[in-house]
Amino acid sequence: MKTLVIEIHSLNRFQITKQDTPFLYDLTKKYGLGKARPCFAYDIQTCFWTGTYPEKNNHFAKYEYHKNYDKFHFIDLFPNKLRNISYNLWKYLGGDDFFTNLCSRKYTHHFKIARRFHFFHKKVFEVPTLFDILRKNNKKFLYYQWPTVATNNGWKLKIFPRLDDIMISKKFIKLVKKNNNLDFYFLQLRDLDIVAHKYGPYSEQAKKKLRIIDQLLKDILNNFSLEKDNILIFSYFGMVPVKGKINIKEVLPQFRKGYYYFLDSTEARFWFFNSKIKKQVINILKKIKEGHLLTKKEKINYHVNFRDNRHFEELFLLKPGYIISPDFFHKRPIKGAHSYGLKCEEEQGIFLINKKSKKEAELVDMMPTLLDFYKIKTKSDGSSILLI
Numbered sequence: 212m213k214t215l216v217i218e219i220h221s222l223n224r225f226q227i228t229k230q231d232t233p234f235l236y237d238l239t240k241k242y243g244l245g246k247a248r249p250c251f252a253y254d255i256q257t258c259f260w261t262g263t264y265p266e267k268n269n270h271f272a273k274y275e276y277h278k279n280y281d282k283f284h285f286i287d288l289f290p291n292k293l294r295n296i297s298y299n300l301w302k303y304l305g306g307d308d309f310f311t312n313l314c315s316r317k318y319t320h321h322f323k324i325a326r327r328f329h330f331f332h333k334k335v336f337e338v339p340t341l342f343d344i345l346r347k348n349n350k351k352f353l354y355y356q357w358p359t360v361a362t363n364n365g366w367k368l369k370i371f372p373r374l375d376d377i378m379i380s381k382k383f384i385k386l387v388k389k390n391n392n393l394d395f396y397f398l399q400l401r402d403l404d405i406v407a408h409k410y411g412p413y414s415e416q417a418k419k420k421l422r423i424i425d426q427l428l429k430d431i432l433n434n435f436s437l438e439k440d441n442i443l444i445f446s447y448f449g450m451v452p453v454k455g456k457i458n459i460k461e462v463l464p465q466f467r468k469g470y471y472y473f474l475d476s477t478e479a480r481f482w483f484f485n486s487k488i489k490k491q492v493i494n495i496l497k498k499i500k501e502g503h504l505l506t507k508k509e510k511i512n513y514h515v516n517f518r519d520n521r522h523f524e525e526l527f528l529l530k531p532g533y534i535i536s537p538d539f540f541h542k543r544p545i546k547g548a549h550s551y552g553l554k555c556e557e558e559q560g561i562f563l564i565n566k567k568s569k570k571e572a573e574l575v576d577m578m579p580t581l582l583d584f585y586k587i588k589t590k591s592d593g594s595s596i597l598l599i
């Protein structure tokens with residue numbers, strides 16, 4: 212039994228319209244459009260692939276703090292344009308396969324990249340991934356997330372040229388035709404996320420991408436059967452248009468003077484080594500009306516009450532639509548953002564399943580749902596939403 216999973220990165224329910232995504236729109240009329248509550252995490256994909264909350268998979272953002280990690284990286288000597296590629300190449304030669312955008316040069320040596328490997332590798336986390344379980348049950352998979360193509364037999368890297376969704380889909384269809392007898396196929400389409408961050412989720416540029424993606428979905432699904440196969444089209448989370456920015460760096464005391472911070476775009480994470488500074492910083496943060504410090508209750512409700520402080524000690528979260536600018540990745544403000552906690556409608560992920568299922572779910576329900584197609588039971592934080 213074949214299962215096809217396509218992730219359309221950052222697609223929210225308001226972007227699915229008769230005009231921009233007619234094919235997907237018709238599918239939602241036939242099967243219903245599901246709403247998936249994301250997890251509160253920056254590297255949210257981990258929650259999908261493990262079916263667990265951040266607290267259990269012990270993963271939160273791209274970068275994490277480790278005591279005694281203040282290492283100098285020779286890569287920081289490279290000019291900015293070459294830094295990313297040199298760093299990733301260096302990591303690749305050292306055995307890592309997970310490519311990431313480096314944060315700003317000044318801060319690289321205080322924080323560590325949290326995840327080094329793709330999900331399809333064996334035992335990447337303390338908890339099993341979907342791939343660990345598929346392998347254990349002798350199910351064969353194909354995973355394609357540019358630039359990585361992986362099957363049970365190994366993985367290949369195709370970095371050049373930088374493929375777009377059109378090229379990626381064409382390649383995926385070729386791979387599917389060549390590997391026609393597998394159990395599980397995964398494809399990620401990422402162009403919408405890139406464009407929506409740059410121009411906003413409802414911009415003309417995003418709409419243009421949506422029309423392309425819609426046609427690509429049609430082309431890909433032509434190679435599968437909506438009647439016989441299991442199809443899941445989903446997004447880990449949606450995107451929110453940006454309406455205001457805060458220059459948090461400007462109002463905070465000097466970085467490293469008794470504390471560290473990491474500025475992701477919708478939140479600032481803090482680690483303190485001096486109680487006087489902590490008091491001072493917290494008083495400053497309390498005056499910023501566009502955000503708030505996460506309370507203990509919220510940490511528990513969001514499942515981010517971590518056992519140690521590697522992810523953060525205190526977290527300042529902005530209200531939906533606001534961003535920290537500049538942050539550690541962007542000098543200029545972005546026009547679309549995600550990771551605002553769990554109450555924002557535009558940030559809810561979407562899902563479409565061609566089987567009878569509940570229409571409201573959590574992201575952590577997706578892994579048990581996919582395994583339920585094969586009647587495989589698993590221990591996770593979620594549960595299957597299939598109604599068959």
Ligand SMILES: [Zn+2]
Pocket residue numbers: 221404408549
């Ligand atoms: Zn994004």
